[in-house]
Amino acid sequence: MQLHVTHTTRYAYDEPVIYGLQKIRLRPVGSHMQSVVDWNLTVTGGKIECSYCDHHGNQTDLVSITPEGDAVEITARGTIITENTHGVFGKIYGRVPLYLLRMPTLTTEAGPKIKAFARTLDKHDDLLAGLHALSEAILKAVPYESGHTAADTTAEQALAGGKGVCQDHAQIFIAAARLAGLPARYVSGYLMMDDQVDQDASHAWAEVHLDTLGWVGFDVSNGISPDERYVRIAVGRDAKEASPIEGMRMGSADESMIVSLQVQQ
Known part of the structure; x- marks a missing residue:
């Protein structure tokens, strides 16, 4: 089955953020269950500092928030061909x-x-x-x-x-x-x-x-x-270790988050 995914997460802050860093796990890995046709990760209000494969085999990106910024938006988009292996x-x-x-x-x-x-x-x-x-x-x-x-x-x-x-x-x-x-x-x-x-x-x-x-x-x-x-x-090992996005920031700003996700053939 060919699936198309668009997943956008937007963080907004009520005052400028001095420093912020997000750990992003939003890149699928190919296997006998799925083939990655194309996949892109885009960031607005920040930039990808580095990318690596963690100890669980997850493709991981570190994203920094633009200093003194008040919002960051992360969009993962791509096409996957999946197979039914009954779990x-x-x-x-x-x-x-x-x-x-x-x-x-x-x-x-x-x-x-x-x-x-x-x-x-x-x-x-x-x-x-x-x-x-x-x-x-x-x-x-x-x-x-x-x-x-x-x-x-x-x-x-x-x-x-x-x-x-x-x-x-x-x-x-x-x-x-x-x-x-x-x-x-x-x-x-x-x-x-x-x-x-x-x-x-x-x-x-x-x-x-x-x-x-x-x-x-x-x-x-x-x-x-x-x-x-x-x-x-x-x-x-648990939800935190496999979380799509986790991070930290400096400053006293309050955060709000909006998620937009579409998964379709």
Whole structure:
């Protein structure tokens, strides 16, 4: 499937920014699941200082805000040809060892509620079936609804709150899988929706490593494994490490953000 993506993020500040630096993970990497036909990253109100491949294999750019500027706009645009591998990314490895992906992070630390959910896996002789059951149980316990969690909400907090978005679903799933001793990671990217071109945000799902298949994806929010409608952008131990944009700035300016995203054939 050929997908066209246009993703613009605009940050505005209520007073000039002395210094600001953004870490951008908005360049897809080619694999057996996707071929990058063309892709461009443009910046208004700043410039790309350097580009590199991080330890997870993510193509990363560092973008500085123009000194004394009051806005910066970052647009990623391009065309991807995707393949349906039924969620199986396979036995593809980078510099990050599997044992590190079994360890919790601040936002994927399992508390009592997630520990109870992890027992879902014990009820199934087939591990893959157990993981799908875990995904279904998480979505039932935490229906998709925006406005109840934030970027720094932990998996345990999201589960306790009973409502969340794809970031929360992925991190709960990751925390539970790691409790079972499975390497798990967070994936950020895009999803072409069947009835909607314009979207409010990018998408996220989880991957778990199985000895038999390698990395397998689970989109808890939609109750499926990723197919040809998905575009992978970045991976990490949690949402922060795979975030499309993260950064810092000097000064006391308040920030507002507007996101515009279109994913279509």
